[in-house]
Structure formats: C-alpha cells, structure tokens
Amino acid sequence: MLNAEELSTIETPAVVIDLEVVDANITRMQGAITSRGVNLRPHVKSHKSVDLARRQLEAGAVGITVSSVGEAEVFADAGVEDIFLAYTIWAGSARRAGRIMGLHQRVRSFSVGVDSTAGAQQLANATRGADRPLRVLVEIDSGAHRTGVRSEEAGDLAAECQQLGLDVVGIFTYAGHAGTSKDARFSGAADEVHAVEQAIASLSAQGIPVGIVSAGSTPTAVISAHAPITESRPGEYIFNDADNVRLGTCESLADVGLFVATTVVSTAVEGQVIIDAGTKALGREGNAEKGYGLVPSLPGSSLRLLNEHHGYLSIHEGVTRPSVGDVLIVVPNHACPVANLFGEYIVIDAGTVAGRWPVDARGHLS
Numbered sequence: 001m002l003n004a005e006e007l008s009t010i011e012t013p014a015v016v017i018d019l020e021v022v023d024a025n026i027t028r029m030q031g032a033i034t035s036r037g038v039n040l041r042p043h044v045k046s047h048k049s050v051d052l053a054r055r056q057l058e059a060g061a062v063g064i065t066v067s068s069v070g071e072a073e074v075f076a077d078a079g080v081e082d083i084f085l086a087y088t089i090w091a092g093s094a095r096r097a098g099r100i101m102g103l104h105q106r107v108r109s110f111s112v113g114v115d116s117t118a119g120a121q122q123l124a125n126a127t128r129g130a131d132r133p134l135r136v137l138v139e140i141d142s143g144a145h146r147t148g149v150r151s152e153e154a155g156d157l158a159a160e161c162q163q164l165g166l167d168v169v170g171i172f173t174y175a176g177h178a179g180t181s182k183d184a185r186f187s188g189a190a191d192e193v194h195a196v197e198q199a200i201a202s203l204s205a206q207g208i209p210v211g212i213v214s215a216g217s218t219p220t221a222v223i224s225a226h227a228p229i230t231e232s233r234p235g236e237y238i239f240n241d242a243d244n245v246r247l248g249t250c251e252s253l254a255d256v257g258l259f260v261a262t263t264v265v266s267t268a269v270e271g272q273v274i275i276d277a278g279t280k281a282l283g284r285e286g287n288a289e290k291g292y293g294l295v296p297s298l299p300g301s302s303l304r305l306l307n308e309h310h311g312y313l314s315i316h317e318g319v320t321r322p323s324v325g326d327v328l329i330v331v332p333n334h335a336c337p338v339a340n341l342f343g344e345y346i347v348i349d350a351g352t353v354a355g356r357w358p359v360d361a362r363g364h365l366s
Contacts, residue, residue, distance in 0.1 A: 070364030170212025
C-alpha cells in the first residue's frame with residue numbers, strides 16, 4: 001500500500017494495483033487449482049490487461065477466458081494462442097461473422113460457447129470454408145438461470161452442433177448464484193459438479209466424448225476443482241475485492257490488489273465528506289446496507305451513496321473526519337467493472353509507484 005506522501009502525488013480518481021499482492025494472488029490460485037489436477041484458464045475480463053494476462057500464463061495458466069469478440073481480438077493481437085470465448089455469441093451480422101472467422105484462422109486454439117441451435121448455426125455459417133471446424137463448448141445451466149441448457153439437453157445440442165460441422169470439445173458452466181453468501185459458495189460448487197456430471201451422461205448417450213469440462217468462478221474455483229471438472233475459469237482472484245473478503249474467498253483486505261485512489265473535495269455538510277469517485281470510477285455495485293465500497297482508513301464509515309462524480313462518505317462517530325485535499329483509498333465491492341472504467345492502471349511495487357499499464361481491452365464489448 002502507498003504511504004500518504006506517495007498517495008498525494010496521484011491525480012484522482014485513479015485505479016491502482018499493488019503488484020506484490022497481484023502476484024501473490026496469481027501464485028496462490030495457480031497452485032491451488034493445479035494441485036487438484038485441474039487446469040486454470042483465468043477470465044481476463046476482470047483486468048483486461050495484456051501485461052497481467054502474461055503474468056497468469058507465465059505462472060502456468062493453460063490459456064485465457066474472454067467475454068467478447070473484441071476482448072479476444074486484443075489478446076490475440078498480443079500473441080495469446082489459446083482463447084475461450086465463454087459467451088453464447090450471436091454471429092448473425094456479416095462483420096461479426098468475419099471477426100470470428102479471423103480469430104478462428106489466426107489463433108491456435110479458439111473456442112466459443114453455445115447454448116442454442118440457432119447460435120450454433122450462425123457460428124457454423126461464420127466459419128464455413130475454414131481449414132478446420134470451429135471448436136465449441138456447450139453451456140450448461142447449473143443454477144444461475146442466465147444462459148445454458150439443462151444438463152439433460154446437452155447431448156441433443158452437442159449432436160446438432162456436430163451435424164452443423166462444429167467441433168464439440170466439451171461443456172462449461174457458471175454458478176453465478178454462488179456469489180450470494182459464504183454458504184452459497186459451497187452449494188454453488190456442488191451444483192456445478194452435479195450439472196456437469198449429468199451433462200457428461202447426456203453427451204455420452206449420443207456417443208459424444210467430453211474432453212473439456214469447464215467450471216469455476218472465484219467463489220467456487222477451489223471448491224469445485226476436482227473430477228469430472230478439468231479446467232477452472234476464475235477471474236476476480238487476481239485482484240479480489242470487498243465482496244470476496246465478505247465471501248471468504250480471500251482471507252482479508254491485505255489480499256486485495258486493486259483499489260481506487262480518491263480525493264476529499266468537500267466537507268461542507270456535517271458528518272460526511274464528499275470524494276471525487278462516483279459511479280464513473282466505482283460502478284454501481286452496492287446497496288444501502290453494505291455501501292458502495294470500503295475505506296479501510298476510516299473504520300465503520302460508510303460510502304453510502306454515489307452520483308456520477310461524487311461519493312458520499314458518512315463518517316462513523318469517533319472517527320476523525322478527513323479534510324479537503326486528503327487522498328483516501330477505496331476498496332471496491334466488485335473489481336471487474338472498476339477495471340473497465342479506467343484507461344490505465346497505476347502500478348505500485350514495494351510501496352512505490354512503479355509505472356502505468358494500459359487497460360488494453362477496456363471497452364471492446366462487442
């Protein structure tokens with residue numbers, strides 16, 4: 001963490017990453033997953049940084065996970081050769097189809113998620129004429145009820161994908177409901193395992209072998225990393241955040257490697273201060289009960305409200321109210337949206353500012 005003198009040199013609001021913490025988080029997750037005989041394929045939407053993805057790959061990750069064609073293109077341009085687009089992308093437009101074909105032709109291993117025959121048809125159309133079939137993974141709904149087919153329907157969809165000329169290399173799932181509480185982490189991980197076991201049986205009934213069985217978010221990764229799951233796709237672990245501290249997926253705030261530096265700009269109203277970090281720096285993740293981020297230097301205080309450029313910080317009784325011009329550290333509830341709100345990271349190493357790294361895939365949502 002930066003000292004007060006170093007903090008005063010940062011123009012705020014700014015997103016700061018602590019490289020020592022980030023590297024420790026990378027090492028810890030890589031070791032935990034590989035020790036269980038499972039591959040790690042981190043989700044880079046959490047950081048959108050080529051520099052950080054390289055650190056994950058150098059630590060032993062087998063490839064990366066992305067959420068959009070645009071993200072895939074950024075990392076392909078940087079030389080990443082194993083990319084899984086874990087999204088049921090719609091390839092209906094000519095431009096989108098051309099971009100998917102481009103990735104398929106130039107990336108050694110490019111895979112895409114699918115959960116419908118219509119989506120599979122578009123992917124087949126987009127890559128028709130390529131020298132090899134496009135790799136796809138069938139998405140299974142393990143309880144998040146967002147995307148993915150029911151486990152018992154996975155074999156039928158996989159068979160349809162094969163008939164369309166696609167290469168079905170496996171299945172994947174995401175237990176988004178596991179992030180709601182500490183207990184939900186364990187039940188969500190169990191849901192992942194149960195869902196993929198049923199899906200494997202469904203594909204086997206169609207005579208389709210299942211190579212990749214992909215699951216795991218940061219809350220469930222270490223818990224569900226065992227057979228039949230073959231790879232895990234956590235993302236937030238590289239930074240952690242206030243929500244992961246609450247969930248127990250990291251031990252304490254000392255494991256959080258991303259924070260927002262913000263300046264007190266007003267103390268005009270008694271009992272509160274206004275900071276220069278609002279929704280355009282912290283996102284909107286939070287509520288009145290838990291607030292919109294933690295300020296470790298002001299224990300018990302609450303970041304209770306955000307406007308676009310203002311944060312309302314209520315000061316707990318007995319805590320000295322900061323003054324106009326003071327720079328504070330906010331630990332966001334959810335790191336991933338924050339990373340996408342800034343064009344660069346201020347990187348600190350050994351307690352000092354070591355450089356600035358671009359958020360290479362910022363935006364790139366399509």
